[in-house]
Amino acid sequence: MKKDFKKRLLSINRGMVRFQVSMSEYTTFRVGGPVEALCRVQDITALRKLCAFLHIEGIPFLIVGRGSNLLVSDQGFEGVAIILDGELARVNEYPDEGLDIACSVVVAGGGAPISDLISFCRLKGLGGLEFLSGIPGTVGGALYMNAGAFGEEIGSRVQGIRILVGPENRIVEFKKSDLSFSYRRLGIEKGAVIVGASFVLTGKDKDVIGLRIAEYLKKRKKTQPTGYASAGSVFKNPPGMYAAKLVQEAGLKGKRIGGAMISEKHANFIVNTGGAVASDIISLIDLCKNRVKEMAGIDLETEIQIVS
Numbered sequence: 389m390k391k392d393f394k395k396r397l398l399s400i401n402r403g404m405v406r407f408q409v410s411m412s413e414y415t416t417f418r419v420g421g422p423v424e425a426l427c428r429v430q431d432i433t434a435l436r437k438l439c440a441f442l443h444i445e446g447i448p449f450l451i452v453g454r455g456s457n458l459l460v461s462d463q464g465f466e467g468v469a470i471i472l473d474g475e476l477a478r479v480n481e482y483p484d485e486g487l488d489i490a491c492s493v494v495v496a497g498g499g500a501p502i503s504d505l506i507s508f509c510r511l512k513g514l515g516g517l518e519f520l521s522g523i524p525g526t527v528g529g530a531l532y533m534n535a536g537a538f539g540e541e542i543g544s545r546v547q548g549i550r551i552l553v554g555p556e557n558r559i560v561e562f563k564k565s566d567l568s569f570s571y572r573r574l575g576i577e578k579g580a581v582i583v584g585a586s587f588v589l590t591g592k593d594k595d596v597i598g599l600r601i602a603e604y605l606k607k608r609k610k611t612q613p614t615g616y617a618s619a620g621s622v623f624k625n626p627p628g629m630y631a632a633k634l635v636q637e638a639g640l641k642g643k644r645i646g647g648a649m650i651s652e653k654h655a656n657f658i659v660n661t662g663g664a665v666a667s668d669i670i671s672l673i674d675l676c677k678n679r680v681k682e683m684a685g686i687d688l689e690t691e692i693q694i695v696s
């Protein structure tokens with residue numbers, strides 16, 4: 389990256405820029421090479437300015453939430469990582485008179501942690517998103533991935549989302565009926581930034597919400613590896629099947645490459661046992677794909693987003 393470019397980036401983003409940042413600091417796998425720069429943006433004006441600049445300069449960018457579904461290669465990413473912060477990470481309630489009296493609209497910034505959204509809803513006595521408890525991402529990341537658990541998906545609770553799109557930097561509001569959510573995917577334009585979303589939630593007893601959250605967290609603890617760095621489920625479940633079962637049947641539970649290991653507790657998790665590099669994880673992914681293909685003729689597809 390040229391020196392004058394660094395200066396311009398610093399002035400555009402009011403100093404909130406770090407250069408040559410290792411993505412191991414910003415992903416839950418704790419692996420990955422450097423990005424050329426990492427910018428934290430505090431509001432929509434700053435985001436628009438930054439994206440306009442990067443579009444004009446032809447510099448690729450990557451929106452990073454909590455990095456809990458991201459695997460960045462050891463070579464890193466030749467571009468700029470953007471984190472939505474400040475106003476873009478807040479959660480608020482907006483009473484909506486057009487709705488049933490028991491319902492309310494909660495609006496969250498794309499950078500808001502899911503845990504903040506859930507805590508807010510619990511505090512306000514608004515139920516419906518408890519199933520997301522324990523997912524360590526942001527609202528933007530969860531929407532981009534159409535995150536789900538226990539038979540529910542975030543897409544089904546959305547009222548609308550706000551997206552920044554294209555080199556022309558348009559802000560577009562999509563209603564739920566305009567959006568195409570599918571299994572671990574939201575169909576949006578490449579490079580679009582999810583700036584915020586609204587959810588319609590139903591009034592519920594706070595203690596009941598609290599109990600549901602505790603139940604979901606307990607279930608996770610029972611079935612998922614804790615205490616290791618990971619990015620959750622590595623593969624999507626093929627139709628009518630479980631990826632974990634296929635990997636287990638291929639005899640790969642506990643298999644290690646370098647510092648990465650297929651979890652003994654949940655075979656669809658790859659964990660960093662300490663000192664793993666991205667290529668260890670990628671080698672394990674390839675091994676799973678090859679073995680499952682040989683054994684069952686099924687092509688496993690990764691759920692985690694691999695960036696190189």
Ligand SMILES: Cc1cc2nc3c(=O)[nH]c(=O)nc-3n(C[C@H](O)[C@H](O)[C@H](O)COP(=O)(O)OP(=O)(O)OC[C@H]3O[C@@H](n4cnc5c(N)ncnc54)[C@H](O)[C@@H]3O)c2cc1C
Nearest residue numbers: 453454455456457498525526528529530535536582619620
């Ligand atoms: C222990 C553990 C358990 C997990 N359990 C689950 C689970 O039960 N269900 C589930 O679905 N997932 C689960 N995950 C995976 C992950 O937490 C979710 O996919 C989460 O929603 C990703 O959010 P994030 O903010 O970390 O996104 P990131 O990992 O940072 O990004 C994921 C993708 O979304 C894009 N993105 C992020 N923010 C935006 C934005 N604002 N606008 C546009 N694009 C954006 C990124 O560019 C990237 O392509 C788990 C992960 C871990 C580590």
